[in-house]
Amino acid sequence: MDNQKTNQLAFTSHARTLAGSGVAMDQKIDNPGRKWKRILLVAVVALFVAGTIWSFRSLKGERSFRLSADNITISKVTTGTFEDYIPIRARTVPRKTVFLDAIEGGRVDAVYAEDGDILKKGDLIISLSNSSLQLQVTNAEAQVAEQLNNMRSLELALEQNRLNNARSIRDIEYRIEKLKSDLQGDRQLGEQGLLSKRDLLDKENELTYQQSLLKLTWERRETDEHLQKQQLDAQKVATERLEKNLATARKNLDDLNIRAPISGKLSGFDSEVGQSITSGGRIGQIDVPGQFKLRADIDEFYINRVDIGQLVNYQHEGKNYRAEVKKIYPQVNDGKFQVDIEFAGNEPLDLRRGQTLQAKLTLGDESNAVLIPNGSFYQNTGGNWIFVITANGSEAIKRNVVLGRRNSAYIEVEEGLQPGELVVTSSYSGFPEIDRLKISK
Numbered sequence: 040m041d042n043q044k045t046n047q048l049a050f051t052s053h054a055r056t057l058a059g060s061g062v063a064m065d066q067k068i069d070n071p072g073r074k075w076k077r078i079l080l081v082a083v084v085a086l087f088v089a090g091t092i093w094s095f096r097s098l099k100g101e102r103s104f105r106l107s108a109d110n111i112t113i114s115k116v117t118t119g120t121f122e123d124y125i126p127i128r129a130r131t132v133p134r135k136t137v138f139l140d141a142i143e144g145g146r147v148d149a150v151y152a153e154d155g156d157i158l159k160k161g162d163l164i165i166s167l168s169n170s171s172l173q174l175q176v177t178n179a180e181a182q183v184a185e186q187l188n189n190m191r192s193l194e195l196a197l198e199q200n201r202l203n204n205a206r207s208i209r210d211i212e213y214r215i216e217k218l219k220s221d222l223q224g225d226r227q228l229g230e231q232g233l234l235s236k237r238d239l240l241d242k243e244n245e246l247t248y249q250q251s252l253l254k255l256t257w258e259r260r261e262t263d264e265h266l267q268k269q270q271l272d273a274q275k276v277a278t279e280r281l282e283k284n285l286a287t288a289r290k291n292l293d294d295l296n297i298r299a300p301i302s303g304k305l306s307g308f309d310s311e312v313g314q315s316i317t318s319g320g321r322i323g324q325i326d327v328p329g330q331f332k333l334r335a336d337i338d339e340f341y342i343n344r345v346d347i348g349q350l351v352n353y354q355h356e357g358k359n360y361r362a363e364v365k366k367i368y369p370q371v372n373d374g375k376f377q378v379d380i381e382f383a384g385n386e387p388l389d390l391r392r393g394q395t396l397q398a399k400l401t402l403g404d405e406s407n408a409v410l411i412p413n414g415s416f417y418q419n420t421g422g423n424w425i426f427v428i429t430a431n432g433s434e435a436i437k438r439n440v441v442l443g444r445r446n447s448a449y450i451e452v453e454e455g456l457q458p459g460e461l462v463v464t465s466s467y468s469g470f471p472e473i474d475r476l477k478i479s480k
Contacts (some may be wrong), residue, residue, distance in 0.1 A: 070372060081397035104470045105477035111435075112465035113428060114412040116456045119449075121410060125341060126447045129333035129353070129380060131394045133326035137301050139308075142294040144318035145169035147310055154308040158299040158325065165310055165322065176292050179285040186281050190274040197267040204260040211253040218246040303327045331390050333380035333398070339371045344402050350382050353398035355387045364400070403444070409452040413445055414464030422450070424448040426476055428461035435463050435476035 145167030152164045222242050255445060299305070308323030316322060333353075336344060351362040364380035380398075422442035426435035440455030456462065463476070470476070 045452075046477040066127075102473050103475040103477055104473040105479060106470075108478050108480050110465075111463050111478075112218065112414060113461050114414065114464040116452065116458050116460045116462060117410050118407065118458050119306055119410050120405050121408040121444065121449060121451050122405050122446060123444050124401045124446050126338070127335040127337060127351075127398050127400050128395050129335035129351075129398050131331045131390050131392055131396070132334045133302075133328075133392060134330040134332045134381070135301075135327040137303070137325045138321055139164070139297060139300075139323045139325065141167065141297065141316045141318060141320045141475070142275055143167070143169055143172060143291050144320065145172075145295050147312050147314045147316065150310060150312060152305055152308065154323070156305045158305055161304045161414045162299045163295045163296060164299060164305065164308070165351065167297070167316060169295055171287065172292050172295065176285070179281065179288045182467065183278070183285050184279045186274070186278045190278055193267075193274055195263075197271060200263055200267065201260075204263065206247060208253065208256050208260065211256060212445070215246065215249045215253060218242060218249060222246060297322065299325055301325055301327070318378055326392070331392070332365070332388065333396065334380070335378055335380060335398070335400075336375040337378060337400070339374050339376055341402070342369075342371070342376055345378060345400070350401045351398050352401070353396050355390075355396060359389075360385075360387065362398070379454060402476055408443075409456060409458055410449040411442075411452055411456065411462055412464050413448055413450050415466035415468075416464050417445070418441075419467035425456070426463040426467070427456070428463070428478075432461075432480075433478055435478060437474045 060296070129165045146169070147165060148168045149166040150164075151166070152158060152162065158164070162447075222239075226239065226480075303325040305409050306324055306326055310316065310322050333351070344366060345364065347364050347367060349364045351364065353360055353362065361383045363383050365381045368377040368379075370376065411425075422445075424437055424439045427438045428435050438455060441453040443451035443453045445451065
């Protein structure tokens with residue numbers, strides 16, 4: 040009891056002392072609200088700093104992407120022999136094909152062959168009818184007949200004119216001879232005084248006139264013959280032109296009967312009686328049987344590297360064969376162009392039209408080079424850059440490179456990579472603008 044009292048007095052005395060000194064009034068009292076505000080402020084500042092750093096790195100091109108090592112293909116840079124070739128898929132087509140096109144359009148009157156028939160040169164395949172062509176032939180025949188009649192009439196008129204001129208000349212020559220004979224006797228009579236000078240002078244003037252008339256008649260004859268010859272030549276030229284037109288019209292009419300231009304197999308033919316075929320329309324083709332060549336579609340990327348005479352190797356039923364590029368079609372369709380390849384030496388005996396063969400088209404000589412496996416990354420980068428694996432294997436960093444020739448297996452490295460390095464050769468389609476790959480194992 041005494042102890043309790045003593046402690047109470049001591050506590051009271053100590054409180055009074057603190058109150059008198061003012062210490063009790065300045066004591067700090069914790070506030071939970073302020074504490075959370077400070078934590079929130081620090082978090083906002085941290086996020087801002089992190090965003091600033093990320094934005095700064097993005098502006099520098101340091102964008103990254105995390106993915107698993109199982110989702111990419113990692114290949115090693117090596118050295119070896121680069122075979123400069125491209126694989127192609129070629130199909131067999133007839134070496135010689137003649138297309139059957141309708142020179143003149145018309146209606147199908149009769150069909151004499153079927154698709155797949157073996158024909159000989161000149162065999163009739165199909166007959167067409169065309170009333171317009173028949174009318175043209177009839178008109179041309181009438182024009183030629185009329186022109187021939189005109190030319191015969193002109194020839195007859197020329198001959199009559201020639202005979203008339205010849206008769207006139209002969210009459211004048213006769214009168215001249217008679218006057219000369221008469222003048223010879225009259226001059227003797229005049230010397231004897233038996234004929235007046237006036238009569239003698241009249242006969243001499245008559246002779247002079249007849250001689251002048253003969254000269255003019257000859258000139259007229261020559262002029263008439265020259266003009267008439269020109270007119271006749273023009274008539275002959277016109278007649279020849281009309282006859283050529285007639286021959287062309289008859290040929291066009293005969294072309295309505297379509298025949299086999301060469302011996303071979305008829306294919307692509309499906310015309311029926313009553314069908315209308317336009318001028319220039321294709322009705323089929325004839326292939327020379329047993330003679331084939333190869334036709335291949337090649338990516339337009341190689342259009343400047345493919346040339347006539349390049350070697351093509353292929354296998355058929357376990358045997359190796361060789362062929363050569365014989366023709367290049369420069370037209371590009373759907374990103375590809377076509378080439379014709381002909382066999383060098385013996386060709387397989389059991390080839391069929393439309394059969395496909397796997398082949399290698401050699402573009403250049405073999406050479407030692409730094410190589411990486413060919414992969415889908417090339418379509419995304421165009422061979423301008425590639426992801427290179429770091430030494431610890433945790434990252435792949437974008438690196439600019441210079442890549443050269445490529446075949447189905449390897450790509451030639453010209454600059455930017457060293458043998459032994461690891462690169463990502465799978466597709467980059469999921470991260471086209473990423474500079475760094477974070478690889479998790």
